Amino acid sequence: MSETTVSARPRRGRVSSRAWGVASGLAAAATPLILLTILVVLAIFAWRSVVWNGLGFFTSTKWNLGNLYGGSLVVRHGIAAPQGAEYGMLVFVTGTLLSSAIAIVLAVPVGIGVAVALTSFSPRGLATVVSFFVELLAGVPSVVFGLWGFTVLVPWIGATVGPGMSKVLGFIPFFGGQAQTGLGLLASGIVLAVMIVPIITAVSRDALAKVPRELLEQGRALGLTEWEIVRDLSLPVARPAVIGAVILGLGRALGETMAVLMVSGSAVNSLPHNLYSPISTMASTIAAQLDSAMTDATGMAVHALAELAVVLFLITVLVNLLVKRIVRTLEQSPVLLWAERETE
Amino acid sequence: MIAARPAEGAAGRARTGISLGRRVRHRTAVVLVWLSVAIVLLPLAHMFAMVTSHAVRALSPKLFTTSTAGVAGGLENAIVGTIQLVVLATVAAVTLGVLGGIWVREFASPRAAFPVRLAADVLAGVPSIVIGYFGYVTMVTWLGWGFSLLAGALALAVIMLPYVLRATDLAIGRVSEELRDASTALGATQAATLRRVILRSALSGIVTGALLAVGIALGETAPLLYTAGWSNYWGLLPSFTHNPVGYLTYVVWTFINQPFAEAHALAYAAAFLLMILVLLLNVVVRRVIVRHTEEAR
Structure with a gap:
């Protein structure tokens, strides 16, 4: 109640302001602190693996926990790991990059297409409805995507799509070969694509909607068709944000865990040799392996997973910083500055 | 019929001047x-x-009143566990996120605000399994809480936090200068302006952000796998540490791999409940936004 009468009691008001400042400042410090703690804790945990594995971690395709049941230990640089243990992340990095690449190739044209449909080619009522469903898709839990992928997409790829593509496009490297169960690279890429389309669409749609009206009207005045306006005016102006949207989607695909885990076939020790091969991603491996890693008495398996987590963390952080940079470029885009001056 | 709304002018001209190719x-x-x-x-x-067609055979009152037993039974434990995890996580994330957002927009210098915003944006991009792993090594093993409600909820809170913080930040940023100035001109202190004017008009934006974060938390699995664990039991007054908790997304991902029809039905039922919840959240968010924009006019 004191706030309403603060003019009579300025000191009290000032104290209360300061209390807000301190309390909110402490809370605000939490976010960077948490981020820093995550990085430091993961780095400390990964250190034993970094020392024990050396560069082999980045070049080896073998992931083997070794003999966990009382075999002799292998000691390197004073650090022990089970006999026969080998930790290499190459299979998981390959799986991550390839599945994300497929997702991007599939999701980018479709995602941008939907954004264009929403901003330029649909009556407002319809656009609202479609937007609602696209946002709904963004909210669907990843296990539900996984469930759909596992029970619908995977059998379909195994029985129809895979053999079909193999027959028709088999002459292209990587497209030939047996589709087997359907669990694998293609299924992972498609599920990831469905998951990242809403992100690409939402961000691109907002960027396209921000393109100055005057610019589009001028295009219309010149007698351009709607498609020419989209191609030559809207998309070029919104390009930095659309690129940002794509990279944002990439970030999500790189780090997705559950959906991939359910449809990837969880490959270990073998690189994919065609589109239908089983794979593992870095994120799905952390989820799949932690259980068995905990049984390693030397703890090396858990440390190796920490190193995998650090690498994944750094990749996604880089991707996100890239988005920030690109979006900042958009904010300084000369066309938008021009438009702002014009409208003021 | 497809020649869309803004194209009408162009379409009219099309008959006269635009070439066939174009x-x-x-x-x-x-x-x-x-x-x-x-x-x-x-x-x-x-x-x-x-999901709906498969879930139908498991949908009955029994689903909500019996707990999972092995891979059969109901989902009571998972439903209660999900609620407990998400509520606890929301309390933590909204407290820190809203206060943090206020600080960034109202108290911090641009130079001080930058690292917080950057950290929030980066944290939002960190894969949830990495946060789950972090929660496992810190809370579950190092602090010795074991698989527990608190470990799971805090892992979820870390995932929710950046969304709440940035939503608060943006919502306060949209409050008009005139409103602030009017409040100051009436002699209100910064604290009074903040509480009675700024937060009040930013509320719908903050609520939208918080609901979005709740939706994300509801659907998460990866951060809970190694923090919350899984349990067939639940307590109304939960113990915060040392007792694992069940949750719906776990049912979806493990039960579908079981060779039993009953397990599959439970997995679909859990997925169905999650989708309905997400749908409801989306509808609520829409209403909040619509009401807010109407008020603003």
């Missing part, structure tokens, strides 16, 4: 663009239909 290209673009809409909405529709 008209064909326009038509092709329209078709392709709507084809992509179909490509996106088809999996969503199929997902809903499939």
